[in-house]
Structure formats: C-alpha cells, structure tokens
Amino acid sequence: MAQLASQLNIPGWINKIGRYQQFFVPVAFVGLLAVIVVPMWPVMMDILIATNIALAALILLTTIYVASPLEFSVFPSLLLATTLFRLVLNIASTRLILAADATSPEEATAVAGKVIESFSSFVAGGSLIVGLILFVILIIVQFVVITKGATRISEVAARFTLDAMPGKQMAIDADLNAGLIDEKSARRRREDIAQEADFYGAMDGAAKFVRGDAIAGIIITIINILGGFAIGVFEKQWGFGTSLEVFTKLTIGDGLVSQLPSFVISIAAGLIVTRSSGRYDLGTELTRQLTGRWMAMAITSGFLAMMAFTGLPAAPMLTLSALLGVGAWMVRGNEIKAQQQVVKQEQSQAEKATKEVPVEQVLAVDLLELEVGYGLVRLVDTGQGGTLLDRITGIRRQLAGDMGLVMPPVRIRDNMQLAPTDYHIKIRGNSVAQGSAHPNLFMAMDSGLASQPLEGGIKTREPAFGLDAVWIEPGQKDRAEALNYTVVDATSVVATHLTEVVKNHAFELLNREETNNLITQLREKAPKLCAEVLGEGEKVGLIKSGELQKVLQNLLRERVPIRDLETVIETLGDWAPRTKDMDVLTEYVRNSLRRTICNQYVQYVPDDQAGLNGENSNVTVPKLYCVSLDPTLEDQINSFVDRSAEGTSVSIPPAVATRIVTAIMQELQHLIQAGHPPVVLASPPVRAAVRSLLEPHLATAAVLGYNEVSKGVSVQSVGMVQLETTSQTQQRQGVGS
Structure with missing residues (x-):
C-alpha cells in the first residue's frame, strides 16, 4: 500500500491541495447552496x-x-x-x-x-x-x-467567565508587577482570557x-x-x-x-x-480520577459481589467485582510505594540537616535571610512542587531592572520555633518583616472592586500592602475571581512580601562590595568618566567609593532607581569639588535624575483642552497630584535646619515635629483616598528635612522638590499643609465642644 501511494505521489498531491486550504470553507458553503437548488x-x-x-x-x-x-x-x-x-x-x-x-x-x-x-x-x-x-x-x-x-451550561459558563475577567486581569497585573512573569507571558495570558470569553460567549x-x-x-x-x-x-x-x-x-x-x-x-x-x-x-x-481512589473501587467490588447473590446473573457481577478488586489492590500498592518514597526523601533531608555545621558558618551573618515554619517548607522544596526559588530568581531580575540593584542571595532555612505557617524576613540577622501563609489555600484580596464579601475562610491582611484579604479553599477560587477579588497562591504572597521588603530596605543591602561591583561594570562602559571622578590606579578621584555608596544609599532610601549610574557619577564630578556634604550632593543628583523620579508618580489623565471644538479626543497629559506646604511652614522648618561644613542636620522640637507630621498626614489621607500615590511637594532647601520627618510614619510617602518636576508635567495640588496657631486650635476646639 505504501509503495502504491509513493508511485501515485499521493503525499505530493495532498501537499499541493493543502496550499489552498483557505478556499475549502467558502467552496463548501457555496456547495451547500448548490445542494439546495440542484x-x-x-x-x-x-x-x-x-x-x-x-x-x-x-x-x-x-x-x-x-x-x-x-x-x-x-x-x-x-x-x-x-x-x-x-x-x-x-x-x-x-x-x-x-x-x-x-x-x-x-x-x-x-x-x-x-x-x-x-x-x-x-x-x-x-x-x-x-x-x-x-x-x-x-x-x-x-x-x-x-x-x-x-444550553444551560453554556449560559452559566459564559456568565461566570465574563464576571471573572476583571479578577483574572488583576491577577495577571499583580504577577507582572511582582516580577513573577514577563511582559510576553502577561500578554499571552490576557489573550487567553479574551479568547476564553469569546469562546463561551x-x-x-x-x-x-x-x-x-x-x-x-x-x-x-x-x-x-x-x-x-x-x-x-x-x-x-x-x-x-x-x-x-x-x-x-x-x-x-x-x-x-x-x-x-x-x-x-x-x-x-x-x-x-x-x-x-x-x-x-x-x-x-x-x-486518572476514576481509578485514583482505591477505597471507592474496593467498595464497588464488594457491592457487585453482594449483588451476585440476589438472583441476578452471577457471572458478569463476579467478573466485574474481581476486576475492580484487582484494580483497587494495584492502586493501593502504588500509593504505599509513593508514601514510602516520600518518607525516604524526608529522612534523607533530615539527615542532611542534622549534620554538624562548621563553626565559621554559624558565625557568618547572612545579608538577606528568609526563615519559614515547617508547614511552608513545601513552598521551597522543588521535589514537592515548590516554586519559591524560581520566584526569587524572578524578583532578582525585576529589582535589577527597576532599581538598578542586584539583590543579594537569599538564605532560606526552616525554623522549628516558628508557627507552621509563619515566616520571617531578616536583614543581617535581624527580623524586619513577618507574615503567615497557608500553602494549601489561596489568598483573595479586596482591592476595592469586590462586589460582595466572601463567606467563610480565614480573614487576614495582605502582608506587603496591608489589604483586607481572606484565605480560601481552592474550590472557592473561581467564585472569588468572579466577585472581582485578586486571588494568589501562598508562594505569590511570600514572594510579593519579600519584594516590597527588599525595596524598602534596599539602602541597607547596598554594601561597599556591591558598590565596587557597580563601579567595575561602569568602568567598562565609561572608563574615562570613572577615571576622572573615581580615580584609577595611583590617580586620586574627586570622590571615594564609600562616598558614592552614601549617595546611592540616600537615593535608594527614597526608592530612587540607581540604574543610571553614569548620570549619578557625572553629577558628583560636577559638584564634589565644591562640597563634601553627602546630603547636599544627593540633592544635586536628584535634580539630575528629576525625570526618573517624577515619572514614578505621574499619572496620565485626559486633556481638558483637547476636544473643545466638539470632536472626540483620546489625548492624555501627565499630571502630578500632590499636597504642598504653606510657605510659612517651610520657613519654620528651614529655621531648624543646620548646615555646616561637617554636614546638614535637622533639630526640630518633638512637639513641633509631631504637629507638622500630623498636619501632613491628614492631607495625604485625602490624596490616598482619591486613588493617588502619597506625594508631598516642597521647596528644595526643606525637602530632605520633610522627608526625614515623614519616613518613620509613612515610608512610602515621596517628598519631591519643585526642581524635580520634569518639564511638561502639570502639578495638581489637592491640599496645602498649614499649622494652626494656638488661637485657631482653641477656637476649633470651642466650636467642636
């Protein structure tokens, strides 16, 4: 047969016909009309x-x-x-x-x-x-x-698929922002969601x-x-x-x-x-699912054996009973072998863990460490399907691209003193954040779009951003997404928390060794600039690597990316001969990076001036929503700033500092409730002082100087911070009473 097909060149004819497959369907529909008429x-x-x-x-x-x-x-x-x-x-x-x-x-x-x-x-x-x-x-x-x-299933599936689309889109955005997936994967997932909605519709x-x-x-x-x-x-x-x-x-x-x-x-x-x-x-x-439970097969086998003695034909009943009994015995045997294999792996891991650790290793302090309870070990163990190690690799890549900082290796170890579902994140041996995660459950977060509360579950708060959340069973996942909840697994919760902790403490993770690594990479790109500013060989530079580290730490403390290290060093080369105050040099560097800083908080909104002639317009303009400081308040803060050759210091009485922080926080609450990031706009001389006041109370608040607003960005102040005088306070309290 194969020889005859080869002689007739059937594969060649099939390939030739396949080239015109786009005409098959139109010809078929025209043929249907011919069948009706002829x-x-x-x-x-x-x-x-x-x-x-x-x-x-x-x-x-x-x-x-x-x-x-x-x-x-x-x-x-x-x-x-x-x-x-x-x-x-x-x-x-x-x-x-x-x-x-x-x-x-x-x-x-x-x-x-x-x-x-x-x-x-x-x-x-x-x-x-x-x-x-x-x-x-x-x-x-x-x-x-x-x-x-x-028909009924199609109607229900179409409705629930459409209802779940916002939650699935938010989950994709959350994974993308956390660095768990790249832009290509996110685009493919969005296309799958759109195709799924089109299909069921x-x-x-x-x-x-x-x-x-x-x-x-x-x-x-x-x-x-x-x-x-x-x-x-x-x-x-x-x-x-x-x-x-x-x-x-x-x-x-x-x-x-x-x-x-x-x-x-x-x-x-x-x-x-x-x-x-x-x-x-x-x-x-x-x-797989019908033969995966040996107990169900065994009970069914016994039921058929009993039915054989009720007057029904015994041969078929006993035959099926025997087949199901043998199947149940085989499935049970496979389960026992799998359990024994798991026990052997756990014993092997326990033996490795109980081996004597060298004293030198005990004395070493890890720069970044993650301790987990024994219930979360499965998130790390790739043998049990854990993907946390892969997520951490994605976090390192994301931080390098966003912040310009190479995250140090994360030492992960289990701590039997912790609760089974708890974990601690440590920097240099000190705990800086903690949380809990349930590996068998999903976290459903309410980002403000949920249509109704979820029933049951374990109420909690998302550890990275403090959102209201509920730990739910896997069977509730589809319903939660249909109600516009953002649903993530336990691994994503830990990975996102670790990402935010690293961003908040990035300035602590930038040590002298990492600073020198960044300098070495820049020397390959801009050797003359590095030789002039940082020195080379016996030539002394304008600044030392330790001074550069201090400036970079100041930037990272306020979440300013340091990817553009070339611009940072060029600015330091311009101003280092005039001052050695690292805080002042940091302000000059921030001015050079104003576009990068400003773009982090800019929002694109429809242009009010576009479409005035009646035509529709999709033009958007960049706008910075913020709160500003009263000039009198800025003068008062500036009076407490002491600038000298040794550096800049701020000495504000505690009572005054408390009043200033309270007033700023009140205005920022209005900004946050309107859906905007917390941004304070101040004059350059007092910007650093205002930031130092807010940092202990709201670390995510950004304080920008007027000179850091890039060209083309319009500023929208939603409130002005003012301090009440004593008489105003007494008058307000009198009115309130």
Missing part, C-alpha cells in the same frame, strides 16, 4: 450523508482529546456549519423521496440512496414501528436531556442551533410523512397502507441518518462546555 443523484446523496456521519464522529473525538476548550476554539462556528449541512441534506433527501419518479413501492424505497434505505431497514430491524420508536427516543434524549443541559449562542436542529428534525419528519402519504395516495394511486408504509419507512430512515450525527455533535457540545482546562485530555483525566 437535485442530487442517489450516489452523491450517499457520499454527502457518509461525510456528515464521519464529520460528526471526528468532532466528537476531537472534543475528547483536547486538554482545554480553547484548543478547539472553532467549535461554535463549526457547530453552525454542521447544523446547516444537516438541514441542507434534509431538504435534498426530501426532494428525492417525494419527487421520485417511482412506479411501484419497491422502486420508491431506493430513490433516496443506499444509506437511507439501509437505515430504514437494517437499523430499524425491518420494522416500521421499531424504526419510529428508535427515532422518537433519539429525539427525546437529544432534545430533553443533552441539548437542554448543554459564542457557545452560549451556538447551543441554540443544536436545540433548533432537534426541533427542525421533528417538524421535517412529520411533514415528510404527511406529504409522502398524500403523494402516494392521490398522485401514484397507491393504497393507504402501502403509501403510509413506504414513505414513513423512508422518512424514518432519513430522520435517523440526519439525527444520528446531530446526536453525536450534541454530545460533543455538552462535553466541550463541561470541560475545564487541564494538562491532559478527557480520556486520561477520567481514567
């Missing part, structure tokens, strides 16, 4: 009917073997096409049956082709009543059970075609029987019984031929809308 030969009708049956079988098997409904996203359109194909065949076969030029009942039975004739005799068992009963049963099962169920409408096809089949069958009976009696002058038998038999055969593929495709529609995305196809998933 009378078909019985042989051609047999070919079309066989094609219909083969296509239905192919669609059913495809739905079984896809791992996700999106792998068969063309199904809704294909459902419409197959429905149209069957209706066209119904019309063509009706024409052959009713318009045939048959002189006798024997000739009339063959006018519609061999397939319809075979279905009317062989499938129906040669009995008109049997064929009619089979046809009615097929219609009832398809119309009442399968079609109705598939289309299935919601396409399911109506299946229901309509069943109704049309009933109506066409009744019309064919009545029409055939009238033609046989009045035109062909056959007897009542003969006419009814011939045309009813042909109509039932035609109905079975068309409804059998319709029944198969209805099953396929029900299967695809009930599928959930997984790693395996339907057959594999069913086998």
Whole structure:
C-alpha cells in the first residue's frame, strides 16, 4: 500500500491541495447552496450523508482529546456549519423521496440512496414501528436531556467567565508587577482570557442551533410523512397502507441518518462546555480520577459481589467485582510505594540537616535571610512542587531592572520555633518583616472592586500592602475571581512580601562590595568618566567609593532607581569639588535624575483642552497630584535646619515635629483616598528635612522638590499643609465642644 501511494505521489498531491486550504470553507458553503437548488443523484446523496456521519464522529473525538476548550476554539462556528449541512441534506433527501419518479413501492424505497434505505431497514430491524420508536427516543434524549443541559451550561459558563475577567486581569497585573512573569507571558495570558470569553460567549449562542436542529428534525419528519402519504395516495394511486408504509419507512430512515450525527455533535457540545482546562485530555483525566481512589473501587467490588447473590446473573457481577478488586489492590500498592518514597526523601533531608555545621558558618551573618515554619517548607522544596526559588530568581531580575540593584542571595532555612505557617524576613540577622501563609489555600484580596464579601475562610491582611484579604479553599477560587477579588497562591504572597521588603530596605543591602561591583561594570562602559571622578590606579578621584555608596544609599532610601549610574557619577564630578556634604550632593543628583523620579508618580489623565471644538479626543497629559506646604511652614522648618561644613542636620522640637507630621498626614489621607500615590511637594532647601520627618510614619510617602518636576508635567495640588496657631486650635476646639 505504501509503495502504491509513493508511485501515485499521493503525499505530493495532498501537499499541493493543502496550499489552498483557505478556499475549502467558502467552496463548501457555496456547495451547500448548490445542494439546495440542484437535485442530487442517489450516489452523491450517499457520499454527502457518509461525510456528515464521519464529520460528526471526528468532532466528537476531537472534543475528547483536547486538554482545554480553547484548543478547539472553532467549535461554535463549526457547530453552525454542521447544523446547516444537516438541514441542507434534509431538504435534498426530501426532494428525492417525494419527487421520485417511482412506479411501484419497491422502486420508491431506493430513490433516496443506499444509506437511507439501509437505515430504514437494517437499523430499524425491518420494522416500521421499531424504526419510529428508535427515532422518537433519539429525539427525546437529544432534545430533553443533552441539548437542554448543554444550553444551560453554556449560559452559566459564559456568565461566570465574563464576571471573572476583571479578577483574572488583576491577577495577571499583580504577577507582572511582582516580577513573577514577563511582559510576553502577561500578554499571552490576557489573550487567553479574551479568547476564553469569546469562546463561551459564542457557545452560549451556538447551543441554540443544536436545540433548533432537534426541533427542525421533528417538524421535517412529520411533514415528510404527511406529504409522502398524500403523494402516494392521490398522485401514484397507491393504497393507504402501502403509501403510509413506504414513505414513513423512508422518512424514518432519513430522520435517523440526519439525527444520528446531530446526536453525536450534541454530545460533543455538552462535553466541550463541561470541560475545564487541564494538562491532559478527557480520556486520561477520567481514567486518572476514576481509578485514583482505591477505597471507592474496593467498595464497588464488594457491592457487585453482594449483588451476585440476589438472583441476578452471577457471572458478569463476579467478573466485574474481581476486576475492580484487582484494580483497587494495584492502586493501593502504588500509593504505599509513593508514601514510602516520600518518607525516604524526608529522612534523607533530615539527615542532611542534622549534620554538624562548621563553626565559621554559624558565625557568618547572612545579608538577606528568609526563615519559614515547617508547614511552608513545601513552598521551597522543588521535589514537592515548590516554586519559591524560581520566584526569587524572578524578583532578582525585576529589582535589577527597576532599581538598578542586584539583590543579594537569599538564605532560606526552616525554623522549628516558628508557627507552621509563619515566616520571617531578616536583614543581617535581624527580623524586619513577618507574615503567615497557608500553602494549601489561596489568598483573595479586596482591592476595592469586590462586589460582595466572601463567606467563610480565614480573614487576614495582605502582608506587603496591608489589604483586607481572606484565605480560601481552592474550590472557592473561581467564585472569588468572579466577585472581582485578586486571588494568589501562598508562594505569590511570600514572594510579593519579600519584594516590597527588599525595596524598602534596599539602602541597607547596598554594601561597599556591591558598590565596587557597580563601579567595575561602569568602568567598562565609561572608563574615562570613572577615571576622572573615581580615580584609577595611583590617580586620586574627586570622590571615594564609600562616598558614592552614601549617595546611592540616600537615593535608594527614597526608592530612587540607581540604574543610571553614569548620570549619578557625572553629577558628583560636577559638584564634589565644591562640597563634601553627602546630603547636599544627593540633592544635586536628584535634580539630575528629576525625570526618573517624577515619572514614578505621574499619572496620565485626559486633556481638558483637547476636544473643545466638539470632536472626540483620546489625548492624555501627565499630571502630578500632590499636597504642598504653606510657605510659612517651610520657613519654620528651614529655621531648624543646620548646615555646616561637617554636614546638614535637622533639630526640630518633638512637639513641633509631631504637629507638622500630623498636619501632613491628614492631607495625604485625602490624596490616598482619591486613588493617588502619597506625594508631598516642597521647596528644595526643606525637602530632605520633610522627608526625614515623614519616613518613620509613612515610608512610602515621596517628598519631591519643585526642581524635580520634569518639564511638561502639570502639578495638581489637592491640599496645602498649614499649622494652626494656638488661637485657631482653641477656637476649633470651642466650636467642636
């Protein structure tokens, strides 16, 4: 056979035909119109009917073997096409049956082709009543059970898919911002969500075609029987019984031929809308899940064995009971082997952990450390499916790109003194943050868009940003996303918390060694600049590496990226000969990095001036929302700033400092409630002093100088901070009382 195919060059012809596959569907639809208009030969009708049956079988098997409904996203359109194909065949076969030029009942039975004739005799068992009963049963099962169920499932799936879209989009954005995925993966996930919504939305409408096809089949069958009976009696002058038998038999055969593929495709529609995305196809998933519980198989085996002694045939019952019993025994054996393997791995890990640790290693202090309770070890252990180590690798890459800082290696160890679900983040051996995570649950966070509270679960707070959250079971995940909650797993909670801790304490992680590494990398890019400012060999530079480290730490303390190290060193080269005050030099560097600093807090809003002539406009402009300081307050703060050759210091009485911080915090609350980042705008001489006052109370607040607002950015002050005088305070308290 293979040699004959090679001689006929069949693969070559198939490849040539495949080049024009974009024309297949248009030609097929034009052909459907031709079938309606042009009378078909019985042989051609047999070919079309066989094609219909083969296509239905192919669609059913495809739905079984896809791992996700999106792998068969063309199904809704294909459902419409197959429905149209069957209706066209119904019309063509009706024409052959009713318009045939048959002189006798024997000739009339063959006018519609061999397939319809075979279905009317062989499938129906040669009995008109049997064929009619089979046809009615097929219609009832398809119309009442399968079609109705598939239609309802499509409606519910479409509704819940659309409701869950905002939550899924927020989860993707959260993973992207945390560095867990890259932009390409985020774009692919967004496309999958959009395709999923389109698919279930289309299935919601396409399911109506299946229901309509069943109704049309009933109506066409009744019309064919009545029409055939009238033609046989009045035109062909056959007897009542003969006419009814011939045309009813042909109509039932035609109905079975068309409804059998319709029944198969209805099953396929029900299967695809009930599928959930997984790693395996339907057959594999069913086998794994049905045979995955040995206890269920054992109980079923015992039940069948008992049924064998109730008068039912013992042979089939005992045979099935034996097969299920052997299957249960095999599944149980595999589970025991898997448990023994886990125990061996745990013992091996325990032996490694109990080995004597060198004293030198005990004395060493890790720069960054993560301690976890024993219940969170599985998040780290790759053998148990843990992905935290991979997440930390993504965090290092993200921080290097965003902040310009290479995060030091994270030492992860288990601490038996911690609660099973607790973890501590340490810097140089000191705990700076802690939290808890449940590895078997999901955290659902309310970012302000949740439509209603979740019932049950463990109420908590998201450790990185302090959002209200609930630990929920995996079965509640879809519902939480449908309610616009952001749902993440325990690994994401720990990874996000670690990312924010590193950003908040980045200035502590930048040591002298890392500073020298950054200088070494810059020397390859700008050797002359580094030689002039930092020195090279015996040549002394304008600043030392320790002084550069101090400036970089000042920048990182306020979350200013240091990626543009070349601009930092150029600015220091300009101003280092004039002052050695690191705080003053930091302010000069901030002025050079003003575009980078300002862009962190700028929001793009619609331009109020665009579209004034009545046309629609999508123009946006950058705007900085902030609170500003009263000039009198700035003068008061400036009076407490002491500038000398040794450096700059701020000496504000505690009572005054408390009043200033309280006033600023009150104005910032209005800014935060409006959905804007907390930004304070101050004059350059007092910017650093205001920042030092706010840092212990609101570390995420940004204090920008007027000179740090980049060109083209409009400033919108939503409030001005003022200190009340004693008389104003007394007057306000009097009014309040």
